[in-house]
Amino acid sequence: MNSSEQPASAEVRIRTVRAEQVSVGDRFITRHGTPSAEVRSLRILPDSFGTPALVEATLASGHKATIACGSSIRVHTTAPAPLLSYEDLQALPVEPESPEAVLLSIAEGYPEEPAVLEPTARLARGVNLKAGAHLEALYDLAHRLVVDLDDRAGAWRLLDILTALEFDGNFGRWKSVESALALAAFLAYDGGDYDAADRYGQLVRQRDHVESDPLQAKLTAELRQRELDQPNLFDREVHRAVAGRDADAERQWRTQRLGTLLYLLAHGGSNTLDAAELRRRIHHELNALRPGRSGGPWQQSS
Known part of the structure; x- marks a missing residue:
């Protein structure tokens, strides 16, 4: 690193956090609105019955601060926003x-x-x-x-x-x-609501007609038809993941394959994959992706 270069500093935010979410490096907002010295260490102090009661923070200045567990306090912090519990x-x-x-x-x-x-x-x-x-x-x-x-x-x-x-x-x-429209179209058809399935499919296809230039619209339509007739269903990638027993990679590629199949179905199928075949393949992918699947010939050959 050149002497003139400085490492990027994390963004400092003022955030209200619960006492249990205070982190080392945070600075409390004092009564005067200014930040305190940095928090150097933290420990939980229980009450007489062993229940966590206070968070004790030791600051870089040597001072200690206590906050009641469950209460909130404003801090200067670079820590990411904590995920909320249920x-x-x-x-x-x-x-x-x-x-x-x-x-x-x-x-x-x-x-x-x-x-x-x-x-x-x-x-x-x-x-x-x-x-x-x-x-x-x-x-x-x-x-x-x-x-x-x-x-x-x-x-x-x-x-x-x-x-x-x-x-x-x-x-x-x-x-x-x-993607949501394509999934909705499949679920609606699978649930017997064919009118809704057709409506969602039409909404997916509305993007096909946004091009106003006639020549560009024709070229786009030709390209889209090739994508529909020769879709990438990630067969090689799925086979490789299955052969290597790489469950995470298999899930990733099957998820992408499922998205492609749903998109194709929302378009009503293509010259190479009709709607019935697409629905069959979609059900297979759902079964293959679902936790606790039992395996079978599809797992080896798809």
Whole structure:
């Protein structure tokens, strides 16, 4: 490193945290609004019955500060925002029928499931439906509810939020909405609601007609048809992961394959894979991805 270069410093924020969430390096906000010396060490002091009662912080200045367990304090900190516990989530004030309320309602059924609680904790403070990362997190949770937890009712509550969003010209944000529409189309058809399945499919295909230049629209249509007729289903990657007994890699590639199959089905199939074959393959991928699968010939040959 050149002498003129300085290491990037972590961003300092003022945050209200519970006593148990104070970290070494934090600075308390004093009564005068100025930061204290850094916290150098922490320990928990119990009451007479052994229950944690106080957090004692020793500062760089040598002073000690005590905070009652369960109380909150404002600090200057570089630590990332802590994930909320299930109990913290239940105490959050949310607007009825808001995306945050939907998340908390779903979390009630999974008080000890990190795959549900972690994204809920990240989003429950406020869902921004204009933020691509938030849309992606909502879709990923819906996908996990369907694939891992076989909770289609919970997934539908998230899909209803995403599929109500209109294409605004931002393809980055639309990717998660498009994935949600494709999953919704499959679930609707699988549940016997063929009209809804067709409606979701039409919404997926609406992006196909956003190009206003006739020549560019023709070229785009030709490219899209080639993608539909010759899709990358990651066969080589899945085979390699299965042969190597790499469960994480297999899951990653099968998840991408499932997304491609759902997209193809939402388009009504193609010249090489009709809708019936796509539905069969989708059911196979769901079974292969679901925890506790029993294996069988598909696991070796797909």
